[in-house]
Amino acid sequence: MNKSSVILTGAEMRAAEQAVFASGVSEYELMERAGAAAAEIIWRAGGKRDLLILCGPGNNGGDGFVIARMLRARGVPVRVAASGESRTPSSLKARAAWAGGIEDVMNAAPASQIVDALFGTGLSRGLDGKLAERLCSLTGSAGFSYALDLPSGVATDSGALLSSIPSFGVCIALGSLKPAHVLQPAAAQWQRLICADIGIDGAMSTVHRLEPPHLAEPGPSAHKYRRGLVAVVGGEMAGASMLASHAAARSGAGMVRRLAQDVAIGGMDAIVTQQATTGTDVAKALSDPRIGAVLAGPGLGRNHHALDRLEAAIAHPHPLVLDADALILLADRGPAAIPPAAIITPHEGEFVRLFGDLPGSKIDQALAAARQTKAILVYKGNDSVIAAPDGRVAVSSGSSSWLSTAGTGDILAGLVAGRLAATGDGFRAACEALWLHGEAARRAGAAFVADDLLARLPAAIASRL
Structure with a gap:
């Protein structure tokens, strides 16, 4: 099975992350990996076009701060807009490492590129109506748009849309695909899906995305009944x-x-x-x-x-x-x-x-x-x-x-x-x-x-x- 085709539920992903932490990798180190992998994808797609990253209060927002820091180091004009204060130890650390300013999501000006790092996976309810409207507006005005792990407002395990969701150019799945990456209606919310390897082991999963088969020509001894x-x-x-x-x-x-x-x-x-x-x-x-x-x-x-x-x-x-x-x-x-x-x-x-x-x-x-x-x-x-x-x-x-x-x-x-x-x-x-x-x-x-x-x-x- 191709590693990038493995599908993990939210609970399975958390268990896989815990296994990484048990091996000696800290939560913040894993956040750095995720941010670096996503930054590389965004760099290759958008180059030095001006970029706005929308960061939420949790670890998805922390990933966004890492992306901002890494792309600014490459010369990308990056701005960060947050929906509130960071609330997890790793997201707080990532926010502190970002040397730039932090705008308010509700007042931020549009940009050529936008990254949705508000909430990603794990939501049980939709975004506040005004925040959902703002996300749709900013995404709609950008020429290049990226959803980090999942668009904010998507139910991870079912693919249901919990609030209004804009359409994205790229969805960057972190570590593994989730059910929402392949189930409707969520799977119709982006043009391209990329799975970024951050060292997550999904070998325990028996669920995967359908892959192209490997077929064989009939052998020398084949006849109509042997072929089926x-x-x-x-x-x-x-x-x-x-x-x-x-x-x-x-x-x-x-x-x-x-x-x-x-x-x-x-x-x-x-x-x-x-x-x-x-x-x-x-x-x-x-x-x-x-x-x-x-x-x-x-x-x-x-x-x-x-x-x-x-x-x-x-x-x-x-x-x-x-x-x-x-x-x-x-x-x-x-x-x-x-x-x-x-x-x-x-x-x-x-x-x-x-x-x-x-x-x-x-x-x-x-x-x-x-x-x-x-x-x-x-x-x-x-x-x-x-x-x-x-x-x-x-x-x-x-x-x-x-x-x-x-x-x-x-x-x-x-x-x-x-x-x-x-x-x-x-x-x-x-x-x-x-x-x-x-x-x-x-x-x-x-x-x-x-x-x-x-x-x-x-x-x-x-x-x-």
């Missing part, structure tokens, strides 16, 4: 199962069979379409031991015929991916109806229908649902969370907003099934599929439809070989 056979259980809406089948066929799997409910419709010749009208037909078609993964849900329908087909798919021991209508059908039976070790891919509405309104952040909710069902969960959205029962979590944020169009979920489900058939590893398959889905969307650009993603998948895969 995917069976897609179709239903009332043939187009949805076709999209999923096309995605599975382009995922790196070796072969796709679509079990159609009615007369087969046209499509890719490489996809074998087999008519399977009843649950009994589906069960018979799935008796092939070479099948590496079964996908049920896209276009399945929600009547008793669809339920019969779904039950036939669940009855077989093949690795299973459940999406869309399959999740709606099972929701009436509760989470216990989800087969252990399956991969399920709900969006928010389907998740709530299955699990109710669970407490905590989206990461907490996904992990609780995965542990409850013993299934791999892909909780979809602009911030998608993949959670495994053993505690592993991968979070993808910042996906293309153009994915909010019909059929893109069917393509993701097909990709998950294809990667599952190819790798045999549910968590890995979900991570690879989600990354490829996002990369295909990036390559497709703007105003695409789901079908457009299919043509971009081979290039997305090639980029990771």
Whole structure:
């Protein structure tokens, strides 16, 4: 796991800092590290443009005073504006080391660059209304803007906005990413996220940001069944199962069979379409031991015929991916109806229908649902969370907003099934599929439809070989 992709909650970050202090590094030394790392990032981005640093009363403000001192030493015209007196020993020390003047935040003039070092992480309530308004005004007038650790007014562990938050050019995460760096709505509040290494060990965390996968070409002995056979259980809406089948066929799997409910419709010749009208037909078609993964849900329908087909798919021991209508059908039976070790891919509405309104952040909710069902969960959205029962979590944020169009979920489900058939590893398959889905969307650009993603998948895969 890449060190810069580790995600720590506020409590985990405090524990990691305590471990640093126990090793002999003082709190103020760690503050100096944080300030130096942030100062280097700001220097590289803004050079000697005039800079205003807004400092709060705690250690985030202390980091701001360190930044001010270090950048002034490089010739940057720096001004500091404080929201009040410093209140922690380290912030008091950093403030005393700053030889310049200190203005009042409410009266400070704008600057070309601005740093929000008011509060950062750890807030339980939003900023005072006038202070929040002032932060937005000063940030909006700056050409370069930086949030230190997190914009002031963001809830660290959930990503909720506790008060009005301006948009920043850069958010500088100190030591490790926090949940708010990858969860909406907070993650939309900056253009670029940089994690500054200050010597924090996040090895204890099982939560990380989704990273580009390492894929492999088929070996010399590969053939269509060794590369993975995917069976897609179709239903009332043939187009949805076709999209999923096309995605599975382009995922790196070796072969796709679509079990159609009615007369087969046209499509890719490489996809074998087999008519399977009843649950009994589906069960018979799935008796092939070479099948590496079964996908049920896209276009399945929600009547008793669809339920019969779904039950036939669940009855077989093949690795299973459940999406869309399959999740709606099972929701009436509760989470216990989800087969252990399956991969399920709900969006928010389907998740709530299955699990109710669970407490905590989206990461907490996904992990609780995965542990409850013993299934791999892909909780979809602009911030998608993949959670495994053993505690592993991968979070993808910042996906293309153009994915909010019909059929893109069917393509993701097909990709998950294809990667599952190819790798045999549910968590890995979900991570690879989600990354490829996002990369295909990036390559497709703007105003695409789901079908457009299919043509971009081979290039997305090639980029990771």
